[in-house]
Amino acid sequence: METTNHEQRTTNDALLSFRAIEKSFFGVRVLKSVSLRVRRGSVLGLVGENGAGKSTLMNILGGNLRPDAGELLLNEARFEPRHPTDAARAGIAFVHQELNLFSNLTIAENIFLTSFPRALPPFIARRQLRDRAAELLNEVGLNLSPDTLVERLPAGERQLVEIAKALSLAPKLIILDEPTTSLSARETEHLFALMQRLRERGVAMIYISHILGDVLRLCDDIVVLRDGAMVGNGVRAEFTSERMISLMVGRELSQLYPKRRERGDSVPLSPQRGEGWGEGWERHETQAANESAGLNHPAPVTPPHEPFLGSSRRDEAHASQPEKDQSLVTSAATVQGFEARNFVSGNSLPVERRGGPEALLELRHVSQPHIVRDISFALHRGEVLGISGLMGAGRSELARIIFGLDAHAGGEILLNGKALPRSGPRARIQHGLAFLTEDRRHEGLCLEASIADNLALVALRRHARTPLKFLSTGTWREAIRTMRAAVKLSPNARDEQAVKTLSGGNQQKVVIGKWLVAEPRVFILDEPTRGIDVGAKFEIYQLIHDLADRGAGVLVISSEMEELIGICDRILVMAQGEIRDELRSVEFDRERILRAALLDGARTVTSARTP
Amino acid sequence: MTATTTSNEQRTTNKFLTLFASEYLVLALCVLYFTALAPFAEGFASRGNFGNILLTLLPLFMLAIGQTVVLITGGIDLSVTSTIALTSVVGAMVMSGDNGWLAGNPLAVPIAITLMLIVGGAVGLLNGIAITRLRMPAFIVTLTTMMFVSGFAVWLTKSKNIGALPGAFTLIGNNLWISLPLTAVVAAFAHLMLSRSLFGRWLYAVGHNNRAAYVSGVPVAGITCSAYVVSGACAALASVLLTGQAETGSPVLGKNLLLDVIGATVIGGTSLFGGKGKVLWTLFGVLFLKLIDNSLNLLNLSDWDIRMVKGGVILFAALMDAVRNRFVVRSS
Numbered sequence: 003m004e005t006t007n008h009e010q011r012t013t014n015d016a017l018l019s020f021r022a023i024e025k026s027f028f029g030v031r032v033l034k035s036v037s038l039r040v041r042r043g044s045v046l047g048l049v050g051e052n053g054a055g056k057s058t059l060m061n062i063l064g065g066n067l068r069p070d071a072g073e074l075l076l077n078e079a080r081f082e083p084r085h086p087t088d089a090a091r092a093g094i095a096f097v098h099q100e101l102n103l104f105s106n107l108t109i110a111e112n113i114f115l116t117s118f119p120r121a122l123p124p125f126i127a128r129r130q131l132r133d134r135a136a137e138l139l140n141e142v143g144l145n146l147s148p149d150t151l152v153e154r155l156p157a158g159e160r161q162l163v164e165i166a167k168a169l170s171l172a173p174k175l176i177i178l179d180e181p182t183t184s185l186s187a188r189e190t191e192h193l194f195a196l197m198q199r200l201r202e203r204g205v206a207m208i209y210i211s212h213i214l215g216d217v218l219r220l221c222d223d224i225v226v227l228r229d230g231a232m233v234g235n236g237v238r239a240e241f242t243s244e245r246m247i248s249l250m251v252g253r254e255l256s257q258l259y260p261k262r263r264e265r266g267d268s269v270p271l272s273p274q275r276g277e278g279w280g281e282g283w284e285r286h287e288t289q290a291a292n293e294s295a296g297l298n299h300p301a302p303v304t305p306p307h308e309p310f311l312g313s314s315r316r317d318e319a320h321a322s323q324p325e326k327d328q329s330l331v332t333s334a335a336t337v338q339g340f341e342a343r344n345f346v347s348g349n350s351l352p353v354e355r356r357g358g359p360e361a362l363l364e365l366r367h368v369s370q371p372h373i374v375r376d377i378s379f380a381l382h383r384g385e386v387l388g389i390s391g392l393m394g395a396g397r398s399e400l401a402r403i404i405f406g407l408d409a410h411a412g413g414e415i416l417l418n419g420k421a422l423p424r425s426g427p428r429a430r431i432q433h434g435l436a437f438l439t440e441d442r443r444h445e446g447l448c449l450e451a452s453i454a455d456n457l458a459l460v461a462l463r464r465h466a467r468t469p470l471k472f473l474s475t476g477t478w479r480e481a482i483r484t485m486r487a488a489v490k491l492s493p494n495a496r497d498e499q500a501v502k503t504l505s506g507g508n509q510q511k512v513v514i515g516k517w518l519v520a521e522p523r524v525f526i527l528d529e530p531t532r533g534i535d536v537g538a539k540f541e542i543y544q545l546i547h548d549l550a551d552r553g554a555g556v557l558v559i560s561s562e563m564e565e566l567i568g569i570c571d572r573i574l575v576m577a578q579g580e581i582r583d584e585l586r587s588v589e590f591d592r593e594r595i596l597r598a599a600l601l602d603g604a605r606t607v608t609s610a611r612t613p
Numbered sequence: 614m615t616a617t618t619t620s621n622e623q624r625t626t627n628k629f630l631t632l633f634a635s636e637y638l639v640l641a642l643c644v645l646y647f648t649a650l651a652p653f654a655e656g657f658a659s660r661g662n663f664g665n666i667l668l669t670l671l672p673l674f675m676l677a678i679g680q681t682v683v684l685i686t687g688g689i690d691l692s693v694t695s696t697i698a699l700t701s702v703v704g705a706m707v708m709s710g711d712n713g714w715l716a717g718n719p720l721a722v723p724i725a726i727t728l729m730l731i732v733g734g735a736v737g738l739l740n741g742i743a744i745t746r747l748r749m750p751a752f753i754v755t756l757t758t759m760m761f762v763s764g765f766a767v768w769l770t771k772s773k774n775i776g777a778l779p780g781a782f783t784l785i786g787n788n789l790w791i792s793l794p795l796t797a798v799v800a801a802f803a804h805l806m807l808s809r810s811l812f813g814r815w816l817y818a819v820g821h822n823n824r825a826a827y828v829s830g831v832p833v834a835g836i837t838c839s840a841y842v843v844s845g846a847c848a849a850l851a852s853v854l855l856t857g858q859a860e861t862g863s864p865v866l867g868k869n870l871l872l873d874v875i876g877a878t879v880i881g882g883t884s885l886f887g888g889k890g891k892v893l894w895t896l897f898g899v900l901f902l903k904l905i906d907n908s909l910n911l912l913n914l915s916d917w918d919i920r921m922v923k924g925g926v927i928l929f930a931a932l933m934d935a936v937r938n939r940f941v942v943r944s945s
Contacts (some may be wrong), residue, residue, distance in 0.1 A: 112767075125686065444822070444825070445825050447822065450888055451821045458827045459818055459825075459831070471812060
């Protein structure tokens with residue numbers, strides 16, 4: 003095979019090496035001794051789930067982050083980029099997933115923004131600028147005048163301009179991060195042909211993509227990351243799509259999720275940091291014993307529409323292990339007082355609490371051209387429903403449509419059985435809908451305003467007395483105090499302190515708190531734990547469970563599949579604006595979710611469509 | 614112990630910082646300025662002069678209250694001075710003894726004042742609708758409103774002043790026993806609305822973060838729109854005082870006030886970026902600006918000298934505000 007020869011010839015010809023790179027954020031190791039190598043004139047495929055560490059690794063290469071330990075070698079010399087320009091100077095170019103072009107400038111100006119050809123400084127050599135831009139555009143297969151304003155280009159063509167910009171630096175190494183997400187099939191083919199030509203010219207590339215078929219087709223070597231560690235590394239011939247998927251997900255739950263409170267359980271929900279694992283375990287054991295003896299609850303009957311009963315797959319997986327094996331218990335209990343949910347049979351709960359038949363929120367054939375297509379599902383009382391999928395699958399867009407922030411062309415949204423008006427969040431909030439947006443800083447908080455003002459914002463109306471709507475300060479303060487305690491906001495933070503001074507986790511608690519004050523019946527949370535440390539995550543999961551236990555319906559959107567598996571009763575998988583799969587908790591399976599989200603699965607689509 | 618000296622030093626700097634970040638800083642500066650200039654400017658500290666200062670301060674304060682409300686939402690209202698002119702003219706046309714519509718009618722004055730308030734509110738409503746419904750920038754909307762409305766006021770009167778206003782009306786502007794309580798009531802009401810009412814909380818939320826307020830169910834468009842209506846109504850009230858003081862309805866009334874209003878509000882500490890502002894601060898700002906105005910007048914400085922000084926002071930106030938913000942952020 004030609005590649006094998008090529009590989010043998012260049013085995014020691016590493017252009018770039020990562021050696022034992024370590025990186026931690028807030029005490030969480032996001033890169034665990036990662037070592038990999040990019041050979042001259044080859045394409046390295048880098049795959050892994052969201053949060054596996056791909057971006058962190060590339061940010062280190064690009065000079066945006068510094069590694070805690072380990073080193074980079076470029077041409078066998080130590081390479082320590084401190085700033086993005088260091089990487090550019092060393093001949094490393096990035097094609098980012100999100101587009102960083104200036105839409106008010108022309109294509110040519112964008113390409114040469116940092117390196118305008120000058121005739122007589124400070125004047126720009128306009129003809130040279132245009133000619134070189136035209137050459138680069140020709141190379142990426144974009145048949146446009148270099149004087150076209152970028153704002154007139156569709157996303158796919160902007161991506162090609164971005165690539166032309168990378169090429170303008172005559173790089174030795176190009177990093178392409180999900181370059182095909184906004185490209186049409188024809189543009190994608192063109193890009194792949196371009197990559198082939200570049201490789202023949204000796205340019206090395208790192209290709210990051212979730213589309214595993216493309217990775218197999220394009221790349222010479224493949225590296226699989228999972229949880230910040232390298233779990234697979236080899237030449238293309240060693241990999242198949244199936245193997246990559248199982249490497250990407252093949253782990254036990256590494257994160258910890260709170261146990262869902264049992265009905266009538268008077269034990270406080272909060273984990274006592276000092277409390278040992280054993281106690282929680284025992285509690286569960288007695289509960290289970292009680293249940294099996296029929297003391298607490300009547301034996302659950304399983305109606306056909308009730309999806310949440312029966313032993314879960316997770317439980318089955320652990321049933322093979324001796325349940326009371328002390329070593330297993332202690333090894334899992336690395337964080338004291340936290341309970342891994344997969345050890346807890348959360349499914350032996352009474353029917354009415356785990357998603358009874360009462361639908362709180364129902365979507366019927368909701369569509370919006372190019373955004374979402376024919377979305378139908380119901381969220382039940384006491385249910386935590388997850389929506390999984392890749393970025394750009396339409397998850398957040400769907401949530402915004404439900405909350406009335408964006409319009410939808412077809413279909414109905416029903417809350418408590420009544421159709422909601424077409425747009426506007428105000429009526430929805432009064433009907434008991436709440437929405438934690440993905441963008442906390444811009445849509446969730448008034449950063450300059452105080453904690454109290456932020457917490458009070460949604461439910462303020464209730465504390466206003468007619469005729470002039472003066473606020474009754476007493477009840478208002480009381481509500482704020484209650485909510486601070488409920489979301490466990492840092493006790494050091496004063497009520498009048500500006501929210502921007504809080505940590506990400508506490509900020510998120512403020513947003514959750516302001517919605518909880520309004521006592522929502524349906525709470526939609528879009529990426530509730532993004533950018534938050536582990537402890538705060540745990541507390542947010544508890545709040546979600548607590549809310550569901552009190553009879554609300556919770557819709558959680560997350561890029562972290564583990565999170566959804568850890569906290570949800572049911573998961574919908576979205577891809578390209580459609581629901582591709584639905585999993586009940588008994589069916590939770592990382593591979594199946596990932597497959598539905600990644601593969602162009604016509605099969606799953608049809609099966610999900612059949613009523 | 615060695616720590617004592619440093620902690621003492623720290624305490625003094627802390628005290629300094631507290632004063633610096635305090636909302637009473639501008640008031641302190643007023644007192645300081647007054648004591649510094651009283652010996653030089655003849656008659657500065659006289660009782661008659663206090664009356665003078667108050668007379669000119671009250672309409673400016675009234676106007677600035679409305680501007681404060683608008684600035685809190687993150688907008689700006691440049692049309693207020695032309696609203697003063699228009700309402701002045703409209704009021705005079707109603708009640709003037711010289712061919713007024715209701716000349717001699719005992720209800721002429723209350724009807725005229727009501728109409729002035731309606732016209733002022735209507736100008737504000739137009740601004741508000743253009744800004745919220747048509748999503749135009751406040752700056753350009755109110756700038757063009759200013760041009761149109763002041764032109765309209767001149768057109769209405771064929772560029773003539775309207776005299777012969779009823780004595781009951783002119784008394785409102787000229788007699789401190791009437792104008793002072795009136796302004797105080799308006800200011801107290803505005804203060805309570807801003808600090809204690811739902812409207813006030815929503816207003817600040819809109820100014821802090823429009824998007825987040827909308828997502829949280831705040832009627833952003835309605836709140837923004839009403840801020841401009843409030844500003845228009847305040848301009849009408851200022852016009853009542855100014856027209857009374859001038860004793861004529863004039864289509865050019867108040868045309869020099871625009872920068873004073875915005876300057877005084879900013880000197881007080883209300884942020885041009887929205888989300889921050891208080892009626893009390895604005896009072897201090899207006900007081901400071903008026904003290905400068907008055908003292909320099911007494912020192913017989915020419916108009917352009919006064920303008921240069923005022924420009925410098927407003928610029929300095931904006932600078933102080935930026936610096937103060939930085940300290941507040943750092944200390945919290």
